[in-house]
Amino acid sequence: MEWLTDEQQQIWRDYLAMSSRLHTAMHRQLQADCDLSLSDYDVLVALSERGPTRINELGEHLGWEQSRLSHQLRRMRGRGMVEREGDHDDRRGATVAITDAGTAALEAAAPGHVELVRSVVFDGLPPDQLGALGGALRAALRRLERRRADH
Numbered sequence: 001m002e003w004l005t006d007e008q009q010q011i012w013r014d015y016l017a018m019s020s021r022l023h024t025a026m027h028r029q030l031q032a033d034c035d036l037s038l039s040d041y042d043v044l045v046a047l048s049e050r051g052p053t054r055i056n057e058l059g060e061h062l063g064w065e066q067s068r069l070s071h072q073l074r075r076m077r078g079r080g081m082v083e084r085e086g087d088h089d090d091r092r093g094a095t096v097a098i099t100d101a102g103t104a105a106l107e108a109a110a111p112g113h114v115e116l117v118r119s120v121v122f123d124g125l126p127p128d129q130l131g132a133l134g135g136a137l138r139a140a141l142r143r144l145e146r147r148r149a150d151h
Helices: 006-034 038-050 055-062 066-078 100-122 127-150
Strands: 082-085 095-098
Touching: 006 038, 006 100, 038 055, 038 066, 038 082, 038 095, 038 100, 055 066, 055 095, 066 082, 095 100
Parallel strands: none
Antiparallel strands: 082 095
């Protein structure tokens, strides 16, 4: 097995630290500003962009296991942010949609979330570094998708 080079190791550790700390900061910001979890926000964004979506397709889009998504949707339905339509016994036939309350929550949450992400990730990043970062992330995502398809 070939180990990571020292430079690769440092970049990998920096990425992990940044990812973990950013995730925590986003969760705290959403909780403080509008009493949403980051998971709530992820679901609301996906549904606002996609419209009513089959539950299994929403899980694939978010990259979540079915049990996690089911629990999340149950909590969000209880708070009136999403509604489930269709066959309640067959997730392939059931869809989930954002409600007016969910849309209002997303509209309240988005400005603070965008400001946090912009200030931490994008401010001060020159255009060439922005393009390189985007390219590297898209390439890694494509490789992950190929690995998933192969297994």
